[in-house]
Amino acid sequence: MPEIATKETTREITFAEAVREALAEEMRRDSRVVILGEDVAEAGTPFKVLSGLVEEFGTQRVIDTPISEAGFTGLAVGAAMTGLRPVVDIMFGDFITLTMDQMVNQAAKVHYMSGGKWKVPMVMRTTLGAARRSAAQHSQSLHAWFSHVPGLKVVLPSTPYDAKGLLKTAIRDENPVIFFEDKMMFKMKGPVPLEEYTIPLGVADVKRVGTDITFVATSSMVQVALAAAVMLEEIGISAEVIDPRTTWPLDEKTLVESAKKTSRAIVIDEGYGRYGVTAELAAVIAEGAFFNLDAPVKRLGAMHVPIPFSPPLEDATVPNEQMVFDAARKLCGRS
């Protein structure tokens, strides 16, 4: 858990502000950092996450691109290899599909294929998450795609504090890092220190301490897991909430230790379950904590359908606290 500092050393800012601060600080610190993406400059992106950056850093470093995701991502790979530290902005996580060759066959491979000679220090920032009534092509959580590929690091911040610290680390990393932000979280506020800090990749965070069941939750699902934990408290079940914060590198130890302690685990992630992040995390727990588990590891994720537009249908496709509560109660034999 982040050391909650005193009033003088911390303040409440939004998730979007935390992302913006991380970028601004890294751009001040390192003139090689440039931002590339659609409507990132004057518009500051449709979500207004980057508002104000072009005023400080100018259009030479906050660069509006054509609607050419494959093109500018590929350009970022080359620029990263040759002296810049690009941060590309892919407006919606759904559009990463257009960048796949550049990320999977180029960015992820360059370091290894060149025998470690070339490096690709770039970051891709994009979004995940449904529930905005944006329908099937603007609502997906596709972070599992990148998590599958050796050579890519994948970050899933769930609080303003984590977003800022992890993004700064991602920008300083020598390898390609994909940074997924939950669209629904941009306005969420949380404490962030005034002082500079970074958070290492590959270190999980215990968001809540508990004894009866472990929730391993990512990104948008961390708040859902925390809310379910509060509901469970009322019926006498103590839930621990672990946020891996990065799907790769993965802090297997923290996950396994927690599951060993509580003997039950539910993995909650907004991506699709099949061949997804929940599958991998559940396998890690099942392997590592097998002899301590009192129940099979349970998984909750997006329903296996394209995300529907109609509000009542869309709501049914995303895990909510009631679903987590019900699953936990059952797993604890309290139905």
Place this chain on the structure above:
Amino acid sequence: MKTVADRRTKIETGTGAELWLHMYRQMTAIRLFEEQVNELYTRALMPGLAHLYVGEEAVAVGVCEALTPEDYITSTHRGHGHCLAKGAAPDRMFAELLGKEAGYCKGKGGSMHIADPTTGNLGANAIVAGSTGIATGAAFSAKQLGTKQVAVCFFGEGALGQGVLYEVMNLAQLWKLPVIYVCENNFYNEYTHYLETTAGDIQARAAAFGMPAESVDGQDVRAVHAIATRLVERARRGEGPAFLVCNTYRMRGHHVGDINREYYRSKKEEQEWGDRDPIKRLGDWLIKEKHAGAETLHDMESEIRREMEAAVKFAVAAAYPGPEEVDQDVYA
């Protein structure tokens, strides 16, 4: 089925007024549809985003009136106009926009994904350039199956940034496919002027493939229709694809919530384009040529307005899909 050729004969024999009045009606219907969308959205009755077509009506209508009901179109995130011009019913469109069971896609698609096989609408698409492959594929089928259908691919100038467009244009020209690429140049990719994102000449992109490329005043439905008719019939005869740039303007924001636009375009520019309103332009011409009196046009507008109000009422009252619908239509 009334064919394009029949209509052409009518124009030539002096009874063409009927066609232009029909187009006036279609354009007005799109405008009033969008006004209702704006209203629904601002009253928080419509979920999601709404990208209005206000100001661009002459493109959809001029092009779609050159098509038969069997011809195909693909559309974009700004697709209400294309769908209506190709024959969609406003009540089922509104129902889709509100996520209701009675909508064209049972509420599963919403504003950006209206699709309707009965009017040849292969679907609106929320991925920029996402439908360029689909339109080209429909033309490929038409050619292989010998159906004489033509496919029209509508896209904004923002799609010129996507590589897939050039891949399919090359295929279409190589294989002489009956597809018309209609580039609606409304000057803005969201909040960025197209000159900041688009190098060189737009038409020259098609010309480089040896594809006929034309450009037209997209605020003049008669001009759009004349060129579209020529290109569509050429494609239908098996002479291959074409590229048509329609210069137009989106009079509203990128989406309904885009209200303060002065950081990317001036009020003066909006005003100037407002003066070139395609509906007013056709209306003035109809009156000048004595094809219609001001009163006729006014009555027509009132009648359409009532139709739209009734359609909205239908959609608001319609039911949401039942929960069992959520995993229907998924085949894998």
